[in-house]
Amino acid sequence: MSTEETEAATLLSSIRSPGDLRDLSTEQLEVLAAEIRDFLVAKVSRTGGHLGPNLGVVELTLALHRVFDSPKDRILFDTGHQAYVHKIVSGRQDGFDLLRQRGGLTGYPSQAESEHDIIENSHASTALSYADGLAKAFALRGEPRHVVAVVGDGALTGGMCWEALNNIAGAKNPLVIVVNDNGRSYSPTIGGLADHLSNLRLNPSYEKVLDLVKDSLGRTPLVGPPLYEVLHAVKKGIKDAVAPQAMFEDLGIKYVGPVDGHDQVAVESALRKAKSFGGPVIVHAVTRKGFGYRPAEEDEADCLHGPGSAFDIETGKLLAPAAVKWTGVFADELVAIADERADIVGITAAMAEPTGIAKLMKKYPERAYDVGIAEQHAATSAAGLAIGGLHPVVAVYATFLNRAFDQVLLDVAMHKLPVTFVLDRAGITGPDGPSHYGIWDMAVFGVVPGLRLAAPRDAQTVREELREAVSIEDGPTIVRFPTGAVPADLPAVRRVGGVDGFGGVDVLSEHERKDVLLVSVGAFAHLAVDAAARLAEQGYGVTVVDPRWVRPVPVELVGLAREHRLVVTIEDGVRTGGVGDAIAKSLRDADVWVPLRDLGVPQAWHPHGTRAEILSELGLTAQDVSRQVTEWVSRLDETEQPTVPARART
Numbered sequence: 242m243s244t245e246e247t248e249a250a251t252l253l254s255s256i257r258s259p260g261d262l263r264d265l266s267t268e269q270l271e272v273l274a275a276e277i278r279d280f281l282v283a284k285v286s287r288t289g290g291h292l293g294p295n296l297g298v299v300e301l302t303l304a305l306h307r308v309f310d311s312p313k314d315r316i317l318f319d320t321g322h323q324a325y326v327h328k329i330v331s332g333r334q335d336g337f338d339l340l341r342q343r344g345g346l347t348g349y350p351s352q353a354e355s356e357h358d359i360i361e362n363s364h365a366s367t368a369l370s371y372a373d374g375l376a377k378a379f380a381l382r383g384e385p386r387h388v389v390a391v392v393g394d395g396a397l398t399g400g401m402c403w404e405a406l407n408n409i410a411g412a413k414n415p416l417v418i419v420v421n422d423n424g425r426s427y428s429p430t431i432g433g434l435a436d437h438l439s440n441l442r443l444n445p446s447y448e449k450v451l452d453l454v455k456d457s458l459g460r461t462p463l464v465g466p467p468l469y470e471v472l473h474a475v476k477k478g479i480k481d482a483v484a485p486q487a488m489f490e491d492l493g494i495k496y497v498g499p500v501d502g503h504d505q506v507a508v509e510s511a512l513r514k515a516k517s518f519g520g521p522v523i524v525h526a527v528t529r530k531g532f533g534y535r536p537a538e539e540d541e542a543d544c545l546h547g548p549g550s551a552f553d554i555e556t557g558k559l560l561a562p563a564a565v566k567w568t569g570v571f572a573d574e575l576v577a578i579a580d581e582r583a584d585i586v587g588i589t590a591a592m593a594e595p596t597g598i599a600k601l602m603k604k605y606p607e608r609a610y611d612v613g614i615a616e617q618h619a620a621t622s623a624a625g626l627a628i629g630g631l632h633p634v635v636a637v638y639a640t641f642l643n644r645a646f647d648q649v650l651l652d653v654a655m656h657k658l659p660v661t662f663v664l665d666r667a668g669i670t671g672p673d674g675p676s677h678y679g680i681w682d683m684a685v686f687g688v689v690p691g692l693r694l695a696a697p698r699d700a701q702t703v704r705e706e707l708r709e710a711v712s713i714e715d716g717p718t719i720v721r722f723p724t725g726a727v728p729a730d731l732p733a734v735r736r737v738g739g740v741d742g743f744g745g746v747d748v749l750s751e752h753e754r755k756d757v758l759l760v761s762v763g764a765f766a767h768l769a770v771d772a773a774a775r776l777a778e779q780g781y782g783v784t785v786v787d788p789r790w791v792r793p794v795p796v797e798l799v800g801l802a803r804e805h806r807l808v809v810t811i812e813d814g815v816r817t818g819g820v821g822d823a824i825a826k827s828l829r830d831a832d833v834w835v836p837l838r839d840l841g842v843p844q845a846w847h848p849h850g851t852r853a854e855i856l857s858e859l860g861l862t863a864q865d866v867s868r869q870v871t872e873w874v875s876r877l878d879e880t881e882q883p884t885v886p887a888r889a890r891t
């Protein structure tokens with residue numbers, strides 16, 4: 242290893258807390274930045290994670306921790322997916338081998354991991370609101386502590402940011418907002434704000450001219466520097482003409498920038514200026530997502546925003562073989578439907594590729610809208626589209642629709658509008674942890690009057706239920722499915738009920754005995770059929786059904802329940818208020834008193850890990866379900882006929 246490499250290797254390993262950064266020279270910081278980038282690529286290429294965003298904030302994060310004194314000063318990261326460098330410099334380098342893995346580092350800030358961390362919620366556009374509140378608290382308590390919020394240009398398209406900016410400007414508390422402007426969410430950031438920012442960021446003419454002048458003048462000692470200052474003033478003039486600071490400064494928020502987010506000295510200088518300003522101030526840092534790692538810089542789709550698993554360092558390509566995913570099945574069927582119906586349009590909240598809307602956008606660009614990270618707007622804009630005679634399909638991750646409950650309830654459902662919400666990543670997702678778990682939708686949206694919710698079990702039912710959903714014209718529909726590869730198709734042995742191609746309950750497996758009606762929601766179908774087979778080996782007869790449309794509860798389930806001794810439900814969602822609860826209520830309302838036991842996700846904050854690990858820990862496996870049902874049925878045997886065991890009964 243060369244001396245420089247030896248020094249580099251010891252430099253990063255010598256950083257155990259942010260304080261270790263403060264005495265480093267500019268040259269050492271350059272070496273450290275390179276060392277951190279190597280570290281990020283080496284580690285994330287093995288675990289997967291948010292590589293692109295973190296490569297883009299190396300200098301910025303080092304500058305933040307050199308200018309501010311965390312944790313006395315509080316540094317907040319919006320969304321938090323770009324906090325790996327923050328973790329690296331705050332004593333957690335050793336944890337990266339288990340990044341986003343069960344028992345290892347989370348992929349977002351974590352108060353349990355460090356006193357330097359605050360926001361654990363990975364939902365975008367929240368940091369400025371936290372910052373507003375923190376700054377008010379420090380002001381009220383008379384604590385001279387700085388608050389710094391790092392917010393991406395994508396997150397800045399979220400409505401909460403503007404609610405916060407309005408309050409921050411009004412409160413006038415000292416507060417530093419760093420806009421980490423890399424011009425992208427996943428894909429290029431959309432909207433008027435993005436255009437404004439990009440006008441400033443991407444106007445290479447005077448930037449390059451200025452750099453050229455700066456270099457050449459620097460070599461002419463007498464005339465050089467003063468003339469450069471004059472030119473710089475000219476640039477400021479140009480900047481004032483196009484820069485968005487007018488928008489911010491009219492609000493009462495000072496604007497500093499734009500500053501090259503990869504120029505350590507420039508960033509630190511801007512942050513120091515902001516720190517001493519004494520009021521709310523925005524530092525506009527222009528960065529590049531994936532900076533310093535060619536496969537990320539050249540990745541057109543999303544600059545290697547978040548490879549989900551290990552990838553080849555040379556190419557950035559995932560090592561895992563490509564599988565047919567739920568998302569792909571949805572995307573293909575959506576385009577097929579759009580081919581047939583001109584009224585179908587798609588909406589994404591800055592996640593066209595991850596949700597599959599990109600496929601519709603590619604074929605019908607005029608019929609697919611990227612609204613930015615703005616799920617509430619997406620829902621109500623969809624209401625507008627529906628009123629205008631179209632049938633919008635809003636594709637978001639299940640967890641992100643939580644923030645649009647009011648819009649779905651009162652803007653869409655109360656007006657009985659034909660809007661279809663496709664919720665990808667529904668249920669336990671895994672590596673992104675509790676704020677990404679899409680476990681609330683069947684409970685939360687299940688109470689919306691007139692809303693119908695479907696949970697497909699395989700590719701065939703995704704196609705079927707998506708078509709049923711877009712055929713509904715008198716209210717909203719939800720189609721929800723989990724992350725990952727879609728399982729093999731599981732055809733029904735028969736369908737009970739259903740009218741005109743809508744609804745009906747699929748029987749997936751049955752037995753001559755009718756001990757248990759096992760109601761399997763969505764992707765748990767294979768698990769349920771497997772559990773039933775295990776129970777049959779013990780002599781218990783299980784009928785496995787897939788309700789398909791789970792909210793409101795299909796009436797057919799009441800009749801099926803009557804025929805059995807016990808009803809068991811299993812769902813990839815919270816138990817409280819979930820499908821099991823709703824079915825139990827339906828049985829009571831129908832005076833059907835068959836006992837019901839519901840399996841699902843307990844109402845708690847569940848850790849990150851793989852989807853399989855977390856489901857196993859929750860007892861949501863075929864083996865656990867069959868064991869649990871055996872226990873329940875045995876108890877029934879005892880209460881019904883204490884002396885004659887079930888198996889001996891003829």
Ligand SMILES: Cc1ncc(C[n+]2csc(CCOP(=O)(O)OP(=O)(O)O)c2C)c(N)n1
Nearest residue numbers: 294363364365393394395396425426427591
């Ligand atoms: C409410 C919400 N919607 C969608 C997402 C998914 N998401 C995660 S990161 C990201 C892009 C964020 O872009 P930006 O804020 O510019 O940060 P960058 O990745 O560019 O650093 C999105 C859309 C989210 N985390 N929260």
Ligand SMILES: CC(=O)[C@@H](O)[C@H](O)COP(=O)(O)O
Nearest residue numbers: 322363547549595666673724
């Ligand atoms: C930070 C964020 O919200 C997303 O980038 C998320 O990590 C994507 O998860 P998937 O890997 O399921 O697409």
Ligand SMILES: [Mg+2]
Nearest residue numbers: 393394395425
């Ligand atoms: Mg961005």
